[in-house]
Amino acid sequence: MTDFGPDTVSAGSDVSTGAPRRPIFEVRDLAIGFDDREDVLHDVTMQVQAGEFVVLLGPSGCGKTTILNLAAGLLRPRSGYVRFDGDEINGVNTNVGYMTQDDTLLPWMPVHANVGLPLRMRGMSKSETKEKVEYYLSILDLSEAGSLFPSQLSGGMRRRALLARSMIYDPRLLLMDEPFAALDAQLRHQMHVELRRTVKNLNQTVVFVTHDIAEAAKLADRVLIVGGGRPGRLVAEFQVPYGDDRDLENITYTDEYARFERELNEGLRGARGPRASAA
Numbered sequence: 001m002t003d004f005g006p007d008t009v010s011a012g013s014d015v016s017t018g019a020p021r022r023p024i025f026e027v028r029d030l031a032i033g034f035d036d037r038e039d040v041l042h043d044v045t046m047q048v049q050a051g052e053f054v055v056l057l058g059p060s061g062c063g064k065t066t067i068l069n070l071a072a073g074l075l076r077p078r079s080g081y082v083r084f085d086g087d088e089i090n091g092v093n094t095n096v097g098y099m100t101q102d103d104t105l106l107p108w109m110p111v112h113a114n115v116g117l118p119l120r121m122r123g124m125s126k127s128e129t130k131e132k133v134e135y136y137l138s139i140l141d142l143s144e145a146g147s148l149f150p151s152q153l154s155g156g157m158r159r160r161a162l163l164a165r166s167m168i169y170d171p172r173l174l175l176m177d178e179p180f181a182a183l184d185a186q187l188r189h190q191m192h193v194e195l196r197r198t199v200k201n202l203n204q205t206v207v208f209v210t211h212d213i214a215e216a217a218k219l220a221d222r223v224l225i226v227g228g229g230r231p232g233r234l235v236a237e238f239q240v241p242y243g244d245d246r247d248l249e250n251i252t253y254t255d256e257y258a259r260f261e262r263e264l265n266e267g268l269r270g271a272r273g274p275r276a277s278a279a
């Protein structure tokens with residue numbers, strides 16, 4: 001575990017050239033609040049490298065979604081900067097896909113039209129859109145469901161369709177805000193397996209928000225713990241001890257996983273602010 005000071009970053013370097021890598025998403029010395037109220041987040045510095053799966057883990061209300069909204073360009077910081085691929089984010093960031101726990105499939109459109117919608121809105125031709133939709137439906141095991149309407153899908157299929165729609169325009173960064181919170185435990189597990197397989201195959205960069213320790217431990221390459229009371233900050237960073245080839249069907253039975261879950265649990269306990277711990 002790394003305890004965060006305000007200057008902590010995870011820059012890394014390119015193994016082939018030794019040159020420092022440019023992060024795809026970067027926040028430095030950030031403070032953000034709403035109206036004239038106290039800051040929600042303060043002194044936040046973090047970086048996400050291309051291809052990484054970063055999980056923001058923290059108690060409710062600590063500011064996790066706020067970080068995603070900054071990445072999407074929906075919010076601006078009070079001070080500090082938020083950069084995407086080296087450039088400050090000014091206005092809506094069209095390089096991101098954003099999947100939340102809301103079900104935003106349009107009920108009057110079949111799955112293929114829902115999934116292809118972002119491409120049609122960007123002016124892609126019908127035939128190109130069809131090809132891409134077919135590809136994404138196939139990698140998310142939805143090929144048979146293309147002509148069904150959202151009301152005809154199971155909960156897991158709806159989540160997969162939403163994931164396909166968030167990824168179809170090849171966003172350079174995928175933001176996910178508790179996307180599986182409404183699913184039962186078994187379906188959530190299936191979605192974890194499919195999500196990791198899909199994003200790793202596509203080398204998709206992900207920032208994923210949750211307050212579920214097991215979800216963080218299974219999915220992440222790196223976990224950042226957000227919290228510490230108000231204003232919130234990054235209180236700890238954990239590099240996940242198992243690699244890309246992790247077997248999500250069996251990993252939860254290993255000692256390594258149990259140890260890591262305990263570490264995250266302790267980190268999360270330290271992230272609860274004075275008000276939360278007193279409750």
Ligand SMILES: Nc1ncnc2c1ncn2[C@@H]1O[C@H](COP(=O)(O)OP(=O)(O)OP(=O)(O)O)[C@@H](O)[C@H]1O
Nearest residue numbers: 034035040058059060061062063064065066067211
């Ligand atoms: N647009 C807004 N206007 C005013 N306050 C806001 C706004 N967005 C967020 N907040 C406040 O900022 C704080 C952090 O909210 P945020 O949604 O980022 O937390 P979170 O960690 O994602 O919480 P949860 O896990 O419950 O979703 C909360 O107190 C929330 O009420």
